Amino acid sequence: MRLLSRRFYSRTLRTAFQALRRNIMRSTLTTLGIIIGVAAVIAMMEIGNGSARTIEKSIATMGADNLTVASGAAASGGVTFGGGSADTLTPEDAEAILAECPAVRAVAPLVRTRTQVVYGNRNWVPLFIFGSTPDYLDVRRWSVAQGDPFTDQDVRNAAKVCLLGQTIVRELFQGLSPVGEEIRVKNVSFKVVGVLSAKGSNMMGMDQDDIILMPWTTIKRRISRSALRETNQSQAAAGDTAQRVNSLNDLYPGQGSLYPLPSANQLANNPLPVRFINIDQILVAAQSAEKVPQAIRQIAELLRQRHRIGPDELDDFNIRDMTEITRAMTATTHLMTRLLLCVALISLVVGGVGIMNIMLVSVTERTREIGLRMAVGARARDILRRFLVEAVVLCLLGGAIGILTGRGSSMLLRNVMKWPTELSVGAIVAAVAVSVTVGVIFGYYPAWKASRLDPIDALRYE
Amino acid sequence: MQDVWKTYRIGELDLPVLRGVSLRVERGEMVALMGASGSGKTTLMNILGCLDRPSSGRYWLEGQEITRLAADERAFLRNRKIGFVFQNFNLLPRTSALENVRMPTLYGPERIPDREAEERARALLERVGLGDRMDHEPSQLSGGQQQRVAIARALVNRPSLLLADEPTGNLDSHTSEEILRMFQQLNEEEGITIVLVTHDAGVASHARRTIRIRDGLVEDDSNPGEPGRTPAGPPSMTRSAPAEARP
Numbered sequence: 219m220r221l222l223s224r225r226f227y228s229r230t231l232r233t234a235f236q237a238l239r240r241n242i243m244r245s246t247l248t249t250l251g252i253i254i255g256v257a258a259v260i261a262m263m264e265i266g267n268g269s270a271r272t273i274e275k276s277i278a279t280m281g282a283d284n285l286t287v288a289s290g291a292a293a294s295g296g297v298t299f300g301g302g303s304a305d306t307l308t309p310e311d312a313e314a315i316l317a318e319c320p321a322v323r324a325v326a327p328l329v330r331t332r333t334q335v336v337y338g339n340r341n342w343v344p345l346f347i348f349g350s351t352p353d354y355l356d357v358r359r360w361s362v363a364q365g366d367p368f369t370d371q372d373v374r375n376a377a378k379v380c381l382l383g384q385t386i387v388r389e390l391f392q393g394l395s396p397v398g399e400e401i402r403v404k405n406v407s408f409k410v411v412g413v414l415s416a417k418g419s420n421m422m423g424m425d426q427d428d429i430i431l432m433p434w435t436t437i438k439r440r441i442s443r444s445a446l447r448e449t450n451q452s453q454a455a456a457g458d459t460a461q462r463v464n465s466l467n468d469l470y471p472g473q474g475s476l477y478p479l480p481s482a483n484q485l486a487n488n489p490l491p492v493r494f495i496n497i498d499q500i501l502v503a504a505q506s507a508e509k510v511p512q513a514i515r516q517i518a519e520l521l522r523q524r525h526r527i528g529p530d531e532l533d534d535f536n537i538r539d540m541t542e543i544t545r546a547m548t549a550t551t552h553l554m555t556r557l558l559l560c561v562a563l564i565s566l567v568v569g570g571v572g573i574m575n576i577m578l579v580s581v582t583e584r585t586r587e588i589g590l591r592m593a594v595g596a597r598a599r600d601i602l603r604r605f606l607v608e609a610v611v612l613c614l615l616g617g618a619i620g621i622l623t624g625r626g627s628s629m630l631l632r633n634v635m636k637w638p639t640e641l642s643v644g645a646i647v648a649a650v651a652v653s654v655t656v657g658v659i660f661g662y663y664p665a666w667k668a669s670r671l672d673p674i675d676a677l678r679y680e
Numbered sequence: 681m682q683d684v685w686k687t688y689r690i691g692e693l694d695l696p697v698l699r700g701v702s703l704r705v706e707r708g709e710m711v712a713l714m715g716a717s718g719s720g721k722t723t724l725m726n727i728l729g730c731l732d733r734p735s736s737g738r739y740w741l742e743g744q745e746i747t748r749l750a751a752d753e754r755a756f757l758r759n760r761k762i763g764f765v766f767q768n769f770n771l772l773p774r775t776s777a778l779e780n781v782r783m784p785t786l787y788g789p790e791r792i793p794d795r796e797a798e799e800r801a802r803a804l805l806e807r808v809g810l811g812d813r814m815d816h817e818p819s820q821l822s823g824g825q826q827q828r829v830a831i832a833r834a835l836v837n838r839p840s841l842l843l844a845d846e847p848t849g850n851l852d853s854h855t856s857e858e859i860l861r862m863f864q865q866l867n868e869e870e871g872i873t874i875v876l877v878t879h880d881a882g883v884a885s886h887a888r889r890t891i892r893i894r895d896g897l898v899e900d901d902s903n904p905g906e907p908g909r910t911p912a913g914p915p916s917m918t919r920s921a922p923a924e925a926r927p
Contacts, residue, residue, distance in 0.1 A: 595788050
């Protein structure tokens with residue numbers, strides 16, 4: 219019962235404090251070990267967390283949080299035409315994804331084409347001619363280096379405006395500022411409203427700066443549907459080949475239509491269903507790289523519903539994430555975590571050894587005191603408890619000061635040296651828990667040793 | 681104390697230090713235990729103080745046989761019934777005289793309330809003439825004063841037996857005299873049994889009875905208790921009745 223009384227505890231604690239105060243220097247040194255241990259762990263974890271988050275962010279700009287939704291494969295007579303050949307994705311799908319999937323941060327519909335662009339006496343065939351919305355820049359985390367991006371208004375009006383990649387600027391304008399100039403695509407004039415910042419090549423080695431970006435409606439309505447087909451021969455084959463009007467196609471004879479053109483009568487007899495405006499891809503950015511799988515689930519569910527796909531039927535779309543980048547990111551994060559863990563463990567071990575050392579020294583130093591206490595009636599148990607309580611008190615004190623020191627130094631680093639740090643509650647809890655445990659374990663051994671002492675030997679100890 | 685043997689084992693060799701010591705100390709006696717160094721007097725004192733157990737033989741303290749008690753029980757016994765005064769004082773450093781005197785009250789089977797412990801400690805320090813030095817640390821006290829603090833500490837749990845191991849060994853003759861007079865006073869006024877361990881005949885002369893130890897045996901007992909009572913029961917050291925009224 220005595221063990222449970224509050225007075226007993228307060229007295230034990232007070233005795234411990236008295237003993238610790240009696241040797242301020244030794245207590246301070248012991249606590250210092252714990253303070254350094256705890257503070258080091260907390261500061262390291264906060265700095266590490268901040269760095270990891272920064273690294274994650276920069277990897278995310280490579281597109282780790284990006285998803286591509288492409289339409290599925292069209293098939294005709296047992297012949298499939300590859301991914302993206304079915305015309306099933308609509309701009310409304312893109313809007314619905316943004317509105318209804320909580321794990322999605324931004325969405326941009328994507329329409330592609332490939333054709334020649336002309337400025338003055340120079341021409342170039344860009345690797346990518348993308349039609350999208352201003353959100354595309356947000357999804358890809360791409361900034362405009364010069365001028366302004368086009369607007370939603372431009373998208374609604376199918377305005378003849380475009381953004382150029384750095385490579386286009388170099389090839390067509392030879393480094394002069396293109397903003398405000400006009401380029402021609404398929405005999406349609408486009409006003410250059412801005413220049414994209416340099417992005418370099420993607421992981422496939424393709425030059426991402428070799429790009430013209432314009433409102434997707436413009437591509438759809440002004441550069442013509444047929445041009446769209448050029449990007450995908452199989453899709454072109456699946457579509458109405460008759461509509462292909464491109465002088466480039468005439469370069470190679472024998473590429474003409476295999477089938478006779480349908481007559482007006484035939485067309486009237488077989489009316490084509492009303493065509494929805496379809497888009498090639500939907501580019502999606504998840505809230506964060508970790509939420510990518512969640513976003514994939516939500517999008518798949520939504521699109522199956524929107525496309526009225528029965529439970530037994532296969533998807534008519536494909537969702538792809540940036541597996542490669544994600545893998546790199548996970549690897550980096552794991553590496554960082556492991557590195558931090560190592561640092562933390564080493565700090566804790568160093569702190570723990572410090573505690574143990576001081577505790578052992580303290581016991582040796584106080585051998586006579588122990589002998590005396592035993593002579594006047596302290597039991598082994600009393601001695602053990604005394605040293606244990608002292609160890610625990612020291613550890614808790616050290617832990618508390620350590621938290622403050624660690625937090626303080628990480629805040630100082632953030633504010634003075636502008637290092638990215640991030641509060642880590644887990645680190646605080648772990649550091650304190652572990653160092654107190656270490657303190658108690660390492661405090662226990664000397665305490666146990668002290669309680670084993672023979673009072674006669676202890677009294678005679680010099 | 682009957683036929684007490686104490687053998688230390690050093691390596692393969694058994695080294696008998698006490699070779700059958702029998703003696704009896706009555707309540708209220710003041711006994712000097714004398715002997716040259718190595719004669720076994722310190723070992724005997726450790727056994728008397730329940731710090732150590734004899735290898736063989738039996739020892740009664742106030743009618744209670746000590747030989748078979750466990751370490752914790754002996755600790756309680758030391759706490760309650762025995763006060764120690766050491767040659768080198770053994771005070772806690774960096775601790776006030778008052779705290780030093782209070783220290784034994786922290787242990788023991790039932791705790792003495794804080795206030796009572798403090799009152800006792802104050803009273804005892806007044807008594808040994810250190811009423812104005814209660815807050816001084818041992819390093820601020822002279823040898824004699826330190827030893828007086830140690831005596832006050834030995835008395836704080838109101839023991840019936842005071843064991844003093846060379847209490848004057850580290851003191852000059854004048855202070856020694858004071859300390860010894862204090863022992864005599866305690867013995868006469870409070871009836872506390874005092875056992876003085878010393879090799880100094882001058883110190884021993886303050887006691888009414890001197891026991892000489894030599895080579896682990898009682899060589900000479902100047903006044904061996906009350907002879908009439910020895911043969912009856914087991915020759916018990918100390919008083920036979922446990923709870924007699926103390927003044």
